[in-house]
Every structure is written in C-alpha cells, then in structure tokens.
Amino acid sequence: MDIELLEIRQFMGQFPPFDGLSDELLDVIAERVEVSYFKTGSDILVLNEILNELCFIRSGAVEVYRRQGELYNRLGEGDIFGHFSLLRNHKVRFPAQAIEDTLIYFIPNDVFQRLCEEDDDFADFVELERPRLETVAEQQKKSNDMMVTRIRKLVTRYPVMVEASTTLQQVANQISEAQASAAIVIKQCSGNPRYSFQDSEGQTWRMEGIFTDSDFRTRVVAEGLSPQAAIGDVASSHLITIQSDASVYEAMLTMLRNNVHHLPVIYRQRPVGVVHLSDIIRYETHSGLYLVSNIFNQSSAQGLARLAPDVRAAFVRMVQEGANSQMVGSALSTIGRSFTRRLLELAEAELGPPPVPYCFMVNGSMARNEQSIVTDQDNALVLSDEFVPKQHDDYFYALAKFVSDGLDACGYTYCKGDIMATNAQWRQPLSVWKDYFEDWISNPTPKKLLQSSIFFDLDSIYGEDHFVETLQDLVAKRAAESPLFLAAMARNALNRTPPLGFFRTFVMEKDGKHNNSINLKRRGTAPMVDLIRIHALACGSKAQNTFQRLNDISQTQLLANGVSDKLSYAFEFLCMTRLRHQMIDIQEERMPDNNIEPENVEDSERHTLKDAFQVLSNAQKFLKFRYPMPAQRPRQ
Amino acid sequence: MLGIRPRQRVSQSDWASYMAQRRQQAKDDAIKRFFSTPLPASDTPISDVPMVALDMETTGLDEDRHAIVSIGVVPFTLDRIKLAERRYWVVKPTRPLAEASIAFHHITHSEVAEAPDLDIVLDELLEMLAGHLVVVHFRNIERPFLDAAIKARRGEGVMFPMIDTMSLEARLHRQTLWSRFRRWLGRPPVSIRLNASRERYGLPNYQGHHALIDALATAELLQAQIANHYRPDTPLKDLWC
Numbered sequence: 001m002d003i004e005l006l007e008i009r010q011f012m013g014q015f016p017p018f019d020g021l022s023d024e025l026l027d028v029i030a031e032r033v034e035v036s037y038f039k040t041g042s043d044i045l046v047l048n049e050i051l052n053e054l055c056f057i058r059s060g061a062v063e064v065y066r067r068q069g070e071l072y073n074r075l076g077e078g079d080i081f082g083h084f085s086l087l088r089n090h091k092v093r094f095p096a097q098a099i100e101d102t103l104i105y106f107i108p109n110d111v112f113q114r115l116c117e118e119d120d121d122f123a124d125f126v127e128l129e130r131p132r133l134e135t136v137a138e139q140q141k142k143s144n145d146m147m148v149t150r151i152r153k154l155v156t157r158y159p160v161m162v163e164a165s166t167t168l169q170q171v172a173n174q175i176s177e178a179q180a181s182a183a184i185v186i187k188q189c190s191g192n193p194r195y196s197f198q199d200s201e202g203q204t205w206r207m208e209g210i211f212t213d214s215d216f217r218t219r220v221v222a223e224g225l226s227p228q229a230a231i232g233d234v235a236s237s238h239l240i241t242i243q244s245d246a247s248v249y250e251a252m253l254t255m256l257r258n259n260v261h262h263l264p265v266i267y268r269q270r271p272v273g274v275v276h277l278s279d280i281i282r283y284e285t286h287s288g289l290y291l292v293s294n295i296f297n298q299s300s301a302q303g304l305a306r307l308a309p310d311v312r313a314a315f316v317r318m319v320q321e322g323a324n325s326q327m328v329g330s331a332l333s334t335i336g337r338s339f340t341r342r343l344l345e346l347a348e349a350e351l352g353p354p355p356v357p358y359c360f361m362v363n364g365s366m367a368r369n370e371q372s373i374v375t376d377q378d379n380a381l382v383l384s385d386e387f388v389p390k391q392h393d394d395y396f397y398a399l400a401k402f403v404s405d406g407l408d409a410c411g412y413t414y415c416k417g418d419i420m421a422t423n424a425q426w427r428q429p430l431s432v433w434k435d436y437f438e439d440w441i442s443n444p445t446p447k448k449l450l451q452s453s454i455f456f457d458l459d460s461i462y463g464e465d466h467f468v469e470t471l472q473d474l475v476a477k478r479a480a481e482s483p484l485f486l487a488a489m490a491r492n493a494l495n496r497t498p499p500l501g502f503f504r505t506f507v508m509e510k511d512g513k514h515n516n517s518i519n520l521k522r523r524g525t526a527p528m529v530d531l532i533r534i535h536a537l538a539c540g541s542k543a544q545n546t547f548q549r550l551n552d553i554s555q556t557q558l559l560a561n562g563v564s565d566k567l568s569y570a571f572e573f574l575c576m577t578r579l580r581h582q583m584i585d586i587q588e589e590r591m592p593d594n595n596i597e598p599e600n601v602e603d604s605e606r607h608t609l610k611d612a613f614q615v616l617s618n619a620q621k622f623l624k625f626r627y628p629m630p631a632q633r634p635r636q
Numbered sequence: 637m638l639g640i641r642p643r644q645r646v647s648q649s650d651w652a653s654y655m656a657q658r659r660q661q662a663k664d665d666a667i668k669r670f671f672s673t674p675l676p677a678s679d680t681p682i683s684d685v686p687m688v689a690l691d692m693e694t695t696g697l698d699e700d701r702h703a704i705v706s707i708g709v710v711p712f713t714l715d716r717i718k719l720a721e722r723r724y725w726v727v728k729p730t731r732p733l734a735e736a737s738i739a740f741h742h743i744t745h746s747e748v749a750e751a752p753d754l755d756i757v758l759d760e761l762l763e764m765l766a767g768h769l770v771v772v773h774f775r776n777i778e779r780p781f782l783d784a785a786i787k788a789r790r791g792e793g794v795m796f797p798m799i800d801t802m803s804l805e806a807r808l809h810r811q812t813l814w815s816r817f818r819r820w821l822g823r824p825p826v827s828i829r830l831n832a833s834r835e836r837y838g839l840p841n842y843q844g845h846h847a848l849i850d851a852l853a854t855a856e857l858l859q860a861q862i863a864n865h866y867r868p869d870t871p872l873k874d875l876w877c
Binding site for chain 2: 005033
C-alpha cells in the first residue's frame with residue numbers, strides 16, 4: 001500500500017460498508033478512486049444517465065430523489081449512493097444533487113463488483129432492503145443460544161412412569177430410587193386419545209398426569225391420605241407438556257405461563273423425560289424466572305410494587321444478552337400477566353369469591369405478548385351474562401380498582417384512554433361485549449375505530465378463558481367478511497407514518513424537515529402492528545402476536561411473495577432498536593421512553609432503520625390500495 | 637509570505653514564444669520532448685484543458701540553499717481527479733535533510749537514503765507534465781525549485797505556464813477593494829494557505845505536507861474555485877500565469 005493514500009483509506013474505512021472490508025480490499029478502493037467537487041445546487045447524478053461508479057461522500061451533503069422528484073434520502077459524510085443503479089442496468093434511477101459544497105469519491109464499477117463478490121457483508125449492505133434487514137435479524141437470532149437450543153438437550157434420563165393403580169408409597173419409593181422429583185402417571189387405554197403412546201410391546205398407554213415431590217406434601221400428607229391409595233386417584237390430570245424440539249426458551253415460557261415447575265418432554269407423543277425449572281435455570285442462569293416465582297410469592301400489592309426495579313434489571317439483562325424482540329416481548333408480557341394474575345388472586349382473597357364468573361381480559365401489547373419496559377395497562381372485564389349490575393357491579397368495580405391501582409404501583413401506568421376495567425363501559429357481560437364488537441365491525445367509522453382498535457388485540461389472562469375466546473372467534477369470523485370495517489381500520493393505520501431516515505444528527509421527515517428525536521413506537525412499531533393486524537383480520541387469523549399473525553398471513557395470498565418476511569425482519573429490527581434504546585435510557589439512569597435520539601444511533605443501525613422505515617412505508621401504501629373504502633351509496 | 641519573492645517574471649503573453657524558443661534550443665532529449673508537446677491554446681475553455689496538479693516538499697524555501705525531497709503529481713480535469721494515475725517520488729536531496737523537515741514531511745532518513753536522485757525520475761516527471769497544464773498552490777516554490785534542480789542536472793532549466801490556486805485565491809481576498817479596506821483598518825488579511833482556502837469551499841481538512849495529498853488537495857481546490865467563481869468556459873488565459 002502506498003502510504004500516500006492512507007488518508008483516503010482511513011477515512012473510508014470508518015464508514016459502513018467499508019468498515020468491514022479487509023485491508024487489501026480497502027487498498028484496492030483507495031488506489032482507484034476518482035474525485036470531483038460539486039458546488040451547492042449542482043447535479044451529481046442525472047436521471048437515466050449511464051452510471052459506472054459508486055459514489056462516496058467525502059464531505060458535504062447530497063439529496064437523492066425518486067423518479068417523480070420525491071425526496072428519497074438525504075446523505076452526509078461517509079454515505080454512499082448509486083449502488084442501486086450499478087446492481088441493475090447502470091442507468092441512474094435516483095438522481096442526486098449536492099445540497100452543500102460536496103466532494104465525491106467515485107469508485108469504478110469493476111472495483112464495486114469485486115467488492116460485492118469478495119465480501120458478503122458488503123454485498124448485503126448494497127443490496128436492497130430485505131437482505132440487510134434479514135442479515136441483521138438473523139445475526140441477532142444466531143447470537144442467542146437459548147432460542148436455538150432444543151429442550152431435549154436438557155433431558156438426561158427417561159422419566160419415572162407409574163401405572164395409575166400404583167400405590168402412593170410405591171411411587172414415592174420409585175421416585176426416590178431414581179433420584180427424580182416427579183413421576184408421570186400412565187394408564188392402559190385403547191384408541192388414540194390425547195397423550196397416548198405405544199410402548200415397545202405395542203401396548204397403548206395414556207399419560208394421565210404428573211405427580212411431583214410437592215404433590216406428596218400438598219395432596220397426600222396435608223390431606224391425610226393413606227400411602228396405600230392409588231396414585232391415579234390423587235394425581236392432577238391437568239397436564240402441561242412440551243415437544244422435544246421446542247427451544248429451551250419456549251419451555252421456560254411454558255413453565256412461566258402455567259406456573260408449573262415440571263414439564264414432561266414429548267417426542268412423537270411419547271414422554272422421553274421431565275425437565276425441571278432448575279434444569280433450565282442451571283442452563284440459563286439469568287432469566288425472568290426468579291422474578292415470576294417471586295411475583296407469585298408476594299402476599300400484598302405493596303410487595304408486588306417492590307418488584308418493579310427487578311423487572312427493569314431483568315429487561316436490561318435480556319437485551320444485553322442478545323435476546324430478540326420476541327423473547328423480550330413475551331418475557332415482559334409474562335411478567336405483566338403474572339402481576340395481573342397475582343393481583344386478581346389477592347383481590348379475590350380480600351373481596352371474596354366472585355358473585356358470577358368472569359374473565360379478566362387484556363388488550364394491546366400484553367395481549368400480543370409484545371410488551372416493552374415502557375407500557376401502560378389496557379384491560380377489561382368480560383362478565384358472565386348472569387351479571388346483574390345492581391347486585392354485582394360493586395364487587396367487580398372493587399376488583400378492577402384493586403388490580404388497576406396495583407398495576408399502576410408496579411409501573412404499569414393507568415391507561416390515558418381509560419381502556420381499563422375500572423371504566424364501566426369496559427366492565428360488561430359477554431353479550432354486551434359481543435354487541436360492541438358487532439357494532440364496531442358492522443358500522444365502522446374511522447373515528448369510532450380510533451378508540452376501539454386496541455380491543456382487536458385481546459387475550460384472556462384469568463378466569464373464564466372461553467369468554468374471550470368467544471370474542472376472538474367472533475372477530476376472526478366477522479372482520480374478514482366486512483370490507484368496510486377493514487377499510488376504516490386501514491385508514492386509521494395510515495395516520496402514523498415513518499420518517500424518511502436520518503441525516504447527521506437529525507431525524508429527517510419526508511418533506512425534508514429535521515427533528516431532534518423520534519418516537520419509535522409512534523413512528524415505527526405501532527404503525528407496523530396496525531397494518532399487520534388488518535391483514536391478519538382480513539385473513540381470519542385468530543393470532544394476537546404480530547409475528548404469529550405474519551405467519552398466518554404468509555399462508556394466504558394476501559401479500560406478494562416474500563413481503564411478510566420483509567415485514568417480519570423490519571418489525572423485529574424496529575422493536576429491537578426501541579428496546580436497545582430503552583436499555584440505554586435505563587443504564588444512563590433516565591426514564592426509559594419510546595424516543596430515540598439520533599446521536600445514539602450507530603452508523604449501521606441508521607442504515608438498517610432507514611430500510612425498515614422504507615418497508616413500513618411501502619406496506620402502508622399497499623394497505624391503502626388493498627382495502628379501499630367501498631362506495632357505500634351513489635354520489636348525490 | 638515568509639520572505640519569498642517571485643524571482644522570475646514571465647508574463648503570460650510570452651508563453652507561446654518562450655515554448656517555441658525552448659523547443660528549438662533544447663539539447664536534452666527529455667526537455668526537448670517536453671517542449672515539443674503542445675499546450676492547450678490560451679483561449680481554450682478550462683473545461684477542455686487536461687491538467688496535472690503538482691506539489692513538492694523541499695528542505696527549505698530557497699532554491700539556492702535547499703533541495704527537493706518529494707514530488708507528487710495527480711492528473712485531472714475539471715470533472716475528475718484521476719488518483720489512479722497519480723505518481724509520487726521521494727528523491728535524495730543534494731543537501732542534507734534537517735531534522736525539522738523530516739518530521740514536517742513524514743519522510744524518514746532511510747527513505748531518503750534509498751531514494752534516487754531527481755535526475756533518475758526527471759524523464760518520467762517531464763513526460764507526465766508534458767501537454768498538461770500544471771496546477772500548483774504557490775508557484776514561487778515549484779517553479780524556481782524545479783527550474784534550478786533541472787538546470788543543475790541537465791545544464792538547462794525548465795519553465796512552463798501554471799495555474800496557481802493561491803494567486804486565484806489572492807485575487808478574491810487580497811486584491812479587492814473590500815480587502816484593501818480591511819487592511820487599511822488594520823485587520824489581518826484572509827489566509828490563502830492551502831487548508832484555509834479549502835475550508836472556505838467546504839473541502840475536508842487533509843493531513844497536509846505530503847506532496848501527493850497536497851497535489852490532490854490543490855486539484856480539488858481548483859475544481860471548487862472554478863465551480864464557485866468562474867465558469868467551465870472561462871478561457872485558460874484568464875487563469876494561468
């Protein structure tokens with residue numbers, strides 16, 4: 001390398017995609033650059049001209065336009081442009097103009113092509129949106145072990161299995177001999193019912209339940225049962241299992257959600273082992289597990305509120321350790337659900353059993369399992385139709401208030417839109433809820449739906465799950481057949497749009513204006529959630545989680561090939577960026593919020609964010625076209 | 637500036653006859669070839685002129701007492717600076733290198749010790765300059781040093797027209813009525829050194845005092861000057877000297 005070009009080489013080497021190149025390739029570039037100066041206002045690239053060079057901004061600033069003259073991007077020092085044309089027909093697709101006095105380094109096409117061939121990261125960078133988002137999302141996934149390690153890795157021996165007729169004493173002996181802490185209870189059966197499997201002699205067995213050490217305490221000794229009783233009569237028939245190819249992480253979540261400590265691991269219907277909470281903890285020492293069991297151990301709302309700092313600590317740890325947005329989102333939602341559940345248990349303990357059955361419903365991010373650390377509470381009560389307001393409502397108001405106040409104390413602030421069970425409107429029997437949804441879907445107006453769209457993410461958290469399931473079924477069935485409803489939802493989904501990107505330390509809007517910070521929820525993740533929800537409703541999906549919705553959507557013809565993948569990568573990246581910046585806020589002892597400040601945005605993040613915004617923007621355009629307002633009545 | 641005065645005065649109208657005369661009289665082959673390659677006519681628009689930016693690092697400021705250490709050359713046009721065609725030579729000075737100038741130019745003793753004499757690279761250098769308009773920042777170093785060094789080796793010196801980006805800058809900042817008024821008020825004059833001039837056009841601050849990087853910097857500066865204060869069809873005669 002000629003020392004005289006060090007200056008150029010070192011400068012270029014600071015910026016992506018050059019920062020990842022080998023020294024040798026950087027030398028090749030520095031050797032071959034051509035330089036030109038452009039005064040403010042002069043054209044650098046003119047539409048449809050032949051282009052044979054990649055442009056690198058050494059100093060100054062450049063605006064790149066779409067063919068129609070719409071601003072596409074504003075670039076500064078260290079940015080590149082022209083690569084789209086080089087990868088296609090070498091005709092300038094996006095004209096470029098200097099908006100400050102600008103010095104451009106031109107990299108000849110043959111060098112550019114060589115870089116693409118010899119360096120995969122460089123090639124990924126200069127390709128259009130998808131690959132870069134994909135690369136980033138994939139890297140995040142790879143970096144997390146817990147997500148890819150299968151639960152079967154933690155299974156070290158066969159489970160203790162006992163026939164239902166075995167006595168408790170015999171079971172206790174068998175468990176002790178095996179140095180296990182649980183036994184699976186099985187019973188001969190015929191046919192092919194749930195949890196049935198065949199042994200090596202062709203005999204069909206059915207898993208009846210699981211019996212654990214603690215069951216001996218709670219179900220046998222405490223109840224004064226005889227050691228000679230048959231285990232089949234005592235064991236819990238409530239069986240929660242996990243498939244052997246599920247990830248360690250999924251197993252952990254299953255335990256958390258169901259508040260169980262043992263999970264039978266199933267391979268092709270056959271139990272192959274039992275994993276205990278401690279197996280997972282041993283495997284993954286840092287996790288929200290302790291936190292959740294702590295939540296269930298609290299005996300008062302004040303005790304729960306004291307756990308709020310632990311939630312933040314668990315969050316920071318997860319993000320630092322490279323968890324992806326789905327892991328963080330569902331872990332935080334699980335924690336939030338646990339708080340809510342425990343508060344309901346405590347409320348019932350204080351107020352007595354409910355006078356009529358009810359279901360505690362959550363909405364918004366908790367229903368989607370996508371909570372972040374900055375969140376408010378969105379909940380409602382779906383009551384049995386036996387509900388008589390005069391007799392029962394005092395109880396349920398008190399219950400709702402207990403939970404809502406408790407959640408607020410735990411850091412889940414009151415909902416500004418009053419989407420809470422304390423609001424009488426959202427504390428209603430199932431039949432009223434059905435009417436609500438029926439009305440929203442049949443007589444939609446964008447204005448009406450602005451308020452209620454949050455209810456289209458709904459999940460049961462406690463009580464009579466089937467109340468909420470009924471509502472989910474109703475929505476899935478009715479929404480898909482109501483073009484007017486979808487159109488109204490689509491119109492609302494376009495209210496919040498992404499910015500164009502970043503320029504130096506500013507957020508740049510589509511009209512070229514600058515802002516100092518950006519609310520990534522309002523301008524990124526929320527509009528993404530909105531638009532994916534509409535597609536999901538249109539295809540009758542009952543999924544609540546955005547990724548699961550995308551999965552359902554991709555099974556249909558709603559979106560062009562590959563679009564749902566693109567959306568998924570973009571959404572993952574937007575979520576992760578938001579989480580990462582919340583982590584920075586917490587670490588720097590600021591209140592975490594949804595804003596990101598451009599100066600905290602890393603170079604590579606800036607480029608990928610721009611791609612993600614672009615994906616969102618394109619998807620919004622498609623939404624408008626896909627769900628048009630049907631002409632209701634002839635024009636007058 | 638640092639006590640340097642122009643020592644030779646060549647008025648631009650003389651260039652054609654000077655070049656023709658030297659073509660006839662030159663004895664050295666390389667020098668004869670140099671003067672036989674025609675330069676663009678004085679009314680050629682600057683956008684059509686092939687140029688070459690030249691910078692030299694020297695051991696001092698006086699061509700009689702100091703010597704050339706390195707030479708950087710970058711061919712360019714108003715559109716493009718062709719870095720790939722650059723040349724850079726370190727040459728062995730005929731006089732010992734002072735410690736101060738070693739640090740200054742980032743050239744080491746061993747580099748200099750192994751370097752050839754200017755005479756070895758002279759043919760190549762002249763070939764690169766021939767037919768191109770040479771662009772320098774402050775001609776009163778490059779012109780006398782090169783002339784003296786060639787005269788010492790080949791028995792005859794070489795002079796040629798140049799565009800001096802510093803004097804273009806001086807026209808803007810030193811000779812206007814406004815700048816005279818400023819001087820009358822006792823204000824310090826606007827700096828017309830290379831980096832200060834570049835800054836006015838938004839050009840980046842390069843690590844100076846390397847002959848090649850300074851040649852590149854000079855080429856960029858000329859592009860910026862023409863873009864801001866002249867036109868692509870400005871005739872050469874308005875710019876050279």
